[in-house]
Amino acid sequence: MTTETKPAEIIYIGTTTDTYAVQLLKNLSVYNEIKLALFDKYTGKKYHPNEITQSATEESGKIFKTGIILKLYYLLRSNLRLHSIVIRSRNTTTFHILYLEIYHVLLFPYFLFSKKKLILTFYGTDLMEAKRRLFRILYLPVVKCASQITFLNDQYNTFFSSIFKKKYNSKIKVIRFGLSNLKHINELRNISKNELNNIFNFPENKLCITCGTYGGNNNNQQSILEELRKLPSNNKEKIHLIFPCTYGSSKHDIEGLEKKLIASGFSFTLLKNHLNNKEIAALRLMSTILIHLPNHDQLSASMVETLYAGGQVITGSWLPYDVIQKNGVELNLISSFSELNKRVTEIISQQSIPLKNSEQINKLFSWEANIAHWRMLYS
Numbered sequence: 001m002t003t004e005t006k007p008a009e010i011i012y013i014g015t016t017t018d019t020y021a022v023q024l025l026k027n028l029s030v031y032n033e034i035k036l037a038l039f040d041k042y043t044g045k046k047y048h049p050n051e052i053t054q055s056a057t058e059e060s061g062k063i064f065k066t067g068i069i070l071k072l073y074y075l076l077r078s079n080l081r082l083h084s085i086v087i088r089s090r091n092t093t094t095f096h097i098l099y100l101e102i103y104h105v106l107l108f109p110y111f112l113f114s115k116k117k118l119i120l121t122f123y124g125t126d127l128m129e130a131k132r133r134l135f136r137i138l139y140l141p142v143v144k145c146a147s148q149i150t151f152l153n154d155q156y157n158t159f160f161s162s163i164f165k166k167k168y169n170s171k172i173k174v175i176r177f178g179l180s181n182l183k184h185i186n187e188l189r190n191i192s193k194n195e196l197n198n199i200f201n202f203p204e205n206k207l208c209i210t211c212g213t214y215g216g217n218n219n220n221q222q223s224i225l226e227e228l229r230k231l232p233s234n235n236k237e238k239i240h241l242i243f244p245c246t247y248g249s250s251k252h253d254i255e256g257l258e259k260k261l262i263a264s265g266f267s268f269t270l271l272k273n274h275l276n277n278k279e280i281a282a283l284r285l286m287s288t289i290l291i292h293l294p295n296h297d298q299l300s301a302s303m304v305e306t307l308y309a310g311g312q313v314i315t316g317s318w319l320p321y322d323v324i325q326k327n328g329v330e331l332n333l334i335s336s337f338s339e340l341n342k343r344v345t346e347i348i349s350q351q352s353i354p355l356k357n358s359e360q361i362n363k364l365f366s367w368e369a370n371i372a373h374w375r376m377l378y379s
Contacts, residue, residue, distance in 0.1 A: 044078035178367030215249025
């Protein structure tokens with residue numbers, strides 16, 4: 001009598017709120033080559049692709065928005081569970097960390113001696129921490145242990161090489177995530193703005209400007225608002241501000257931002273709850289302008305989706321977006337926050353026709369264009 005061998009498994013270490021992670025799992029799962037699961041660092045639960053529901057996402061997001069002490073408790077609890085999974089996972093061949101954090105260093109001995117394959121994918125903020133000497137020292141054991149390291153663009157690849165003195169260049173690959181929401185945007189593209197507006201109840205006859213892509217200090221939402229408050233009254237009356245805070249912000253941060261928005265005199269919507277795919281697609285199509293001015297970023301899905309939907313994006317010249325500009329995608333670049341209002345005013349006065357970026361974006365960011373590279377990573 002023969003016993004059936006269980007298929008090997010890849011476990012991703014991340015969160016169910018991470019759109020990139022969830023889309024990667026779901027797009028890889030259709031090939032049935034290997035079992036896939038996502039370990040959520042906040043809930044401490046392991047999810048297979050069909051188990052990542054909106055309730056799972058909301059549970060993880062709710063923990064993220066708790067106070068620092070409670071959040072640390074959840075992270076510690078999850079880390080202990082993850083240790084157990086790494087030690088006992090006989091059928092797991094690969095662990096893939098999506099967004100490296102300090103506490104992952106505690107897993108290093110288990111990866112070293114268990115002979116499990118470890119892959120790292122840096123997002124941006126996590127890599128920027130390596131500028132600080134302490135973080136660089138703590139990251140080093142995990143970087144050494146990793147068999148492969150991926151980035152979303154060549155500029156962050158170059159930055160990593162300079163930080164770690166080119167010692168690990170042989171491990172590096174540049175692989176982009178695909179964007180499933182491009183399909184959802186296509187499904188709604190021919191619906192009138194009045195119908196789309198029913199989803200959010202934005203004011204009619206106002207130009208929608210989305211400020212930032214999520215909450216948190218890196219997105220500089222409060223700095224954006226401070227600049228926009230300087231706009232002349234006649235322009236203020238024409239626009240409706242949208243501030244996405246569906247993740248990345250604590251309850252305290254959201255309350256502070258809401259008070260400032262009320263005092264600003266702008267018409268505004270503060271998005272606090274998780275959005276489903278239809279709502280995200282509608283938001284992209286409703287956004288005439290996206291203001292995206294983070295301190296650092298590898299590549300924003302929200303930005304790319306807005307461009308695909310035909311919106312204008314105002315973003316920083318300090319961000320590493322050469323890959324899309326070289327392919328003919330149009331961006332409105334500014335070098336400082338002081339230039340923001342001038343650019344907003346120009347776009348408003350132009351009553352701009354939606355940009356035709358869709359074809360280029362589809363070639364670069366559809367899953368059809370990128371999934372083969374991820375499959376090769378695990379072969």
